[in-house]
Amino acid sequence: MLKRTLLAGMAALGLAVTFSSGAFAGHDFKIVYIGKNTGNPYFDSITGGFQDACKQIGCQFEFVAPATAEATSQIPLIDAQVQKGVNVIAIAPNSPDAMNQALDAARAKGILVLAVNGDLVGNESHRDANILPVDFTKTGPNQVELMGSLIGYKGDIAILSATTEAPDQNTWIAAMKKTLADDPKYKDMKLVATVYGDDQPEKSTTEMEGLLSNYPNLVGVIAPTTVGVAAAAQVVQQRGIADKVHVTGLGLPSEMKDFIKDGTVKAFQLWSPYNEGWLAAYFADGVLNKTIDNKVGTKFDVPTLGSITIGDKNVMNTQAELTTFDASNIDKFNF
Amino acid sequence: MTTTEPIAPTVNPLDAAPARPLWQVIFIRPVMLTVLLLILEPIVASVFWPQSLDLQYILSTFTLTAPLALMALVLTLVIIAGEIDLSPASSMALTACVFAAVQQAGVPFPLAAVICIGLGLVLGLFNAFLVVFLRLPSLIATIGTLTFYRGLAQVLAGDNSIKLPEWYMGLNLVTVFGIPVPDLIVLVAAILLALLLSATIFGRQVFQIGTNELAARHAGIRTRTIKTTLFATLGVVSALAGMMFVSQLGTVRYDLGLGGELQMVLMAMLGGTYIFGGRGSILGTFLAGWLLSIMTNAMNTASWLPATQFCLLGVLLIVSIIVTNFIYSRTQR
Numbered sequence: 001m002l003k004r005t006l007l008a009g010m011a012a013l014g015l016a017v018t019f020s021s022g023a024f025a026g027h028d029f030k031i032v033y034i035g036k037n038t039g040n041p042y043f044d045s046i047t048g049g050f051q052d053a054c055k056q057i058g059c060q061f062e063f064v065a066p067a068t069a070e071a072t073s074q075i076p077l078i079d080a081q082v083q084k085g086v087n088v089i090a091i092a093p094n095s096p097d098a099m100n101q102a103l104d105a106a107r108a109k110g111i112l113v114l115a116v117n118g119d120l121v122g123n124e125s126h127r128d129a130n131i132l133p134v135d136f137t138k139t140g141p142n143q144v145e146l147m148g149s150l151i152g153y154k155g156d157i158a159i160l161s162a163t164t165e166a167p168d169q170n171t172w173i174a175a176m177k178k179t180l181a182d183d184p185k186y187k188d189m190k191l192v193a194t195v196y197g198d199d200q201p202e203k204s205t206t207e208m209e210g211l212l213s214n215y216p217n218l219v220g221v222i223a224p225t226t227v228g229v230a231a232a233a234q235v236v237q238q239r240g241i242a243d244k245v246h247v248t249g250l251g252l253p254s255e256m257k258d259f260i261k262d263g264t265v266k267a268f269q270l271w272s273p274y275n276e277g278w279l280a281a282y283f284a285d286g287v288l289n290k291t292i293d294n295k296v297g298t299k300f301d302v303p304t305l306g307s308i309t310i311g312d313k314n315v316m317n318t319q320a321e322l323t324t325f326d327a328s329n330i331d332k333f334n335f
Numbered sequence: 336m337t338t339t340e341p342i343a344p345t346v347n348p349l350d351a352a353p354a355r356p357l358w359q360v361i362f363i364r365p366v367m368l369t370v371l372l373l374i375l376e377p378i379v380a381s382v383f384w385p386q387s388l389d390l391q392y393i394l395s396t397f398t399l400t401a402p403l404a405l406m407a408l409v410l411t412l413v414i415i416a417g418e419i420d421l422s423p424a425s426s427m428a429l430t431a432c433v434f435a436a437v438q439q440a441g442v443p444f445p446l447a448a449v450i451c452i453g454l455g456l457v458l459g460l461f462n463a464f465l466v467v468f469l470r471l472p473s474l475i476a477t478i479g480t481l482t483f484y485r486g487l488a489q490v491l492a493g494d495n496s497i498k499l500p501e502w503y504m505g506l507n508l509v510t511v512f513g514i515p516v517p518d519l520i521v522l523v524a525a526i527l528l529a530l531l532l533s534a535t536i537f538g539r540q541v542f543q544i545g546t547n548e549l550a551a552r553h554a555g556i557r558t559r560t561i562k563t564t565l566f567a568t569l570g571v572v573s574a575l576a577g578m579m580f581v582s583q584l585g586t587v588r589y590d591l592g593l594g595g596e597l598q599m600v601l602m603a604m605l606g607g608t609y610i611f612g613g614r615g616s617i618l619g620t621f622l623a624g625w626l627l628s629i630m631t632n633a634m635n636t637a638s639w640l641p642a643t644q645f646c647l648l649g650v651l652l653i654v655s656i657i658v659t660n661f662i663y664s665r666t667q668r
Contacts, residue, residue, distance in 0.1 A: 032638075038640055038641050038642065062638050064635075064638045064640070065640070065641070066641060067641035067642075067644075067645070068593060068594065070590045070593040070594070071496065071584075071586075071588045071590055071591065072399070072584060072591070072592075075399060076396060076399055076631060076632070076635050077635055079392070079395070079396050079399075079632075079635075080387075080396075080632060080635035080636045080638075081636075083386050083387065083389065083392045083632075083636055084386050084636050085386070095496060095586070095588065096496070097496055097498065097584075097585065097586040098496065098584045098585075098586050098588070100585060100586075101504070101505070101507075101508075101583065101584070101585065163494070164494055165493075165494025165495065
């Protein structure tokens with residue numbers, strides 16, 4: 001596999017010189033992670049997982065990202081990495097389909113293509129495997145349950161999301177609505193509004209303030225996005241209404257620590273983005289060295305994560321359920 | 336310029352000024368900065384990023400810049416005529432979304448193409464209406480349509496991507512003599528537009544309008560017709576560029592070519608087109624398009640983060656404007 005990669009790479013490079021020093025050593029492969037955009041702390045954590053894993057394995061890791069999350073913005077980066085002759089491209093796709101051709105070209109040269117933290121929904125055949133933190137179908141129900149436990153399963157609640165088109169958030173919101181409608185446990189909880197802060201702190205703050213003035217009976221806000229939950233908590237903290245309006249959602253422990261400490265937010269959830277990078281690097285190492293067979297149903301062990309199973313459509317999860325962060329455990333996490 | 340030779344009193348002093356040496360006429364012109372950079376870049380890249388210097392790679396990655404370059408070529412004419420149009424990238428997104436949407440709704444390709452190009456024409460004419468007939472400053476008017484067209488694309492197409500028919504995909508993979516078709520289209524367009532600008536009366540008139548519109552009008556040039564033609568052409572070309580682009584992607588979303596207007600202006604400026612009109616060349620914009628693509632490649636293979644890339648491009652733009660202004664102020668064309 002590796003040899004084929006190199007041969008294909010050499011042929012493609014033509015006159016260019018490859019700097020693959022000692023690439024024949026099985027663990028010294030080159031892996032790149034293409035993020036959605038720069039300036040997103042979430043990806044720093046994933047990158048940290050890649051870096052630490054590569055230190056253990058011996059691979060060379062690099063992070064690149066476009067300036068904007070526009071659909072075509074990652075294509076030149078994919079092309080450039082193919083040209084450089086990397087062995088593995090891990091990517092958080094900005095579009096489920098615009099990159100099909102570029103990814104196919106990479107795979108034709110023997111490069112292992114992994115979608116990490118997001119998938120090419122409907123175009124799964126254009127990547128080799130997908131690494132997601134958790135089974136995302138549990139995000140919606142888990143969030144509703146957490147909200148319910150905070151407000152005694154009763155009252156008006158609202159959702160503060162990212163952009164209107166954010167595919168992950170929209171899936172989760174749909175699941176939240178379904179859970180609220182179907183499960184009699186939540187029959188007294190009423191979703192009164194869903195607003196979009198576009199993952200921008202200012203807009204999220206404005207939307208949160210709009211919710212508070214439009215719905216005076218609001219007792220809870222779920223913000224299933226790290227930017228949104230921090231902005232919502234900020235508003236609640238400033239107004240000193242933490243006992244009346246409960247904020248929860250998906251947040252980064254590092255950003256939410258202060259809100260947990262002063263009681264603005266009782267609990268929120270997330271997974272470990274760090275583990276996604278960690279798992280992706282170990283998985284790539286296993287596939288390149290043929291110790292992992294990239295097939296549905298294969299089980300393999302990853303240090304600290306335990307046994308991982310390749311699921312349907314070659315999707316892997318780093319953990320089974322969302323992690324809930326509260327005052328009791330927040331100090332243990334630093335991403 | 337001082338001379339000890341006595342000047343005959345009957346001779347106009349301006350006529351007596353010595354002609355610029357031929358080498359200056361040829362080499363001291365703004366486009367030479369682009370040429371110089373195009374020579375310099377591979378030398379620098381060969382030391383630091385040798386992987387980026389692969390002809391096949393350069394040709395294939397230019398297909399991503401090709402739609403913007405195509406529009407920048409026509410934009411160059413608009414700028415030479417003393418106006419600007421910042422909306423083509425948005426027009427491209429809107430027309431491409433409509434192009435894909437009507438095909439998905441069952442409209443056959445030829446009709447979809449006609450609708451797409453017709454819409455491009457309408458968008459271009461609307462710009463012309465604002466600028467030529469309502470006499471709004473083109474900078475402000477087209478910032479308005481830049482936002483309006485993009486917004487319209489999002490309203491019409493929603494936030495999801497629209498797929499193109501399978502057979503329509505992959506124009507960039509078709510090559511003639513090893514050159515991808517989109518690159519060839521840009522090349523052919525550049526040759527045609529260069530001929531139009533330098534070898535036809537229309538081209539002369541475009542220069543005249545940009546140099547002094549009032550004088551041009553008094554000289555009997557139909558300035559409004561010409562400007563309307565230019566804006567309309569740019570609209571049509573933005574539709575064609577979109578059709579070319581989505582063939583490569585196989586899908587389109589409202590954010591197609593987001594921010595592309597800046598790159599297009601960068602190409603024109605870098606190519607030595609004078610922002611106040613009256614001066615510029617198609618060759619310059621064409622070469623600058625390639626320079627931009629090749630440089631971005633090199634920076635991408637070097638894994639430079641966007642912030643660093645933007646800094647370099649910004650400096651380049653400022654330098655090119657300074658050089659262009661300096662040369663034009665020192666030389667009489």
